[in-house]
Amino acid sequence: GENVEQHPSTLSVQEGDSAVIKCTYSDSASNYFPWYKQELGKRPQLIIDIRSNVGEKKDQRIAVTLNKTAKHFSLHITETQPEDSAVYFCAAKASDTNAGKSTFGDGTTLTVKP
Amino acid sequence: DTGVSQDPRHKITKRGQNVTFRCDPISEHNRLYWYRQTLGQGPEFLTYFQNEAQLEKSRLLSDRFSAERPKGSFSTLEIQRTEQGDSAMYLCASTLDRFGPQHFGDGTRLSIL
Numbered sequence: 712g713e714n715v716e717q718h719p720s721t722l723s724v725q726e727g728d729s730a731v732i733k734c735t736y737s738d739s740a741s742n743y744f745p746w747y748k749q750e751l752g753k754r755p756q757l758i759i760d761i762r763s764n765v766g767e768k769k770d771q772r773i774a775v776t777l778n779k780t781a782k783h784f785s786l787h788i789t790e791t792q793p794e795d796s797a798v799y800f801c802a803a804k805a806s807d808t809n810a811g812k813s814t815f816g817d818g819t820t821l822t823v824k825p
Numbered sequence: 826d827t828g829v830s831q832d833p834r835h836k837i838t839k840r841g842q843n844v845t846f847r848c849d850p851i852s853e854h855n856r857l858y859w860y861r862q863t864l865g866q867g868p869e870f871l872t873y874f875q876n877e878a879q880l881e882k883s884r885l886l887s888d889r890f891s892a893e894r895p896k897g898s899f900s901t902l903e904i905q906r907t908e909q910g911d912s913a914m915y916l917c918a919s920t921l922d923r924f925g926p927q928h929f930g931d932g933t934r935l936s937i938l
Contacts, residue, residue, distance in 0.1 A: 715867075717867075743924070745926055745927070747929075753931065754829075754916070754929040754930060754931045754932060755868065755916070755929045756929070757926045757927070757928070760926055800867045800868070802867075806923050806924050811856055811858065811873040811875070811880065811881060811920075811923060812858065812870040812873060812881060812883075813858075813868075813870070813927060814870070815867030815868050815869070816867050817865070817866055817867050818865070818866070818867050
């Protein structure tokens with residue numbers, strides 16, 4: 712089955728700096744890679760996703776890059792703000808099969824210091 | 826569209842009791858997923874439904890766990906003879922189809938005394 716590893720487990724940055732979170736996956740059939748933000752006591756919320764037919768996607772201060780050959784993908788947050796502080800999860804899913812599940816990383820706790 | 830809703834938000838019960846959780850997906854979403862999340866971990870897949878058919882179950886889902894989606898709309902997850910290790914957040918998610926992103930509910934936090 713799929714295995715997703717996420718690093719680092721904790722990340723502390725100064726407000727305005729950039730943050731990068733990296734994930735690797737094992738199953739070459741995975742072709743959909745979402746990123747979720749989860750604030751304490753709240754639901755995971757999708758912030759950005761990428762499919763395997765593109766290498767990079769950007770949405771304002773958030774970008775995701777994908778290297779299919781190396782089986783890794785990364786989340787980049789620029790100009791971080793205190794409200795970016797949360798736990799971020801990456802996930803991998805094979806959409807082309809009837810297997811429906813996403814496999815999640817263990818999360819990165821991001822702290823943005825004012 | 827009010828999003829995925831789960832009930833109850835919190836459940837405290839004694840070991841050995843049975844509990845049942847409910848999930849109402851986004852209307853017209855035909856796929857519904859159950860995950861379990863413990864502190865410091867990502868969500869772990871338990872099972873999923875396409876309409877009323879349960880298509881996949883994780884090995885994490887022991888025979889004490891059962892899930893249903895009888896009419897292809899809401900789903901229930903029952904845990905029988907609860908154990909301390911069942912304490913976790915149980916998350917439900919839904920998607921329109923196999924290509925769409927998963928939308929999560931707020932979860933049901935289960936605490937076993």
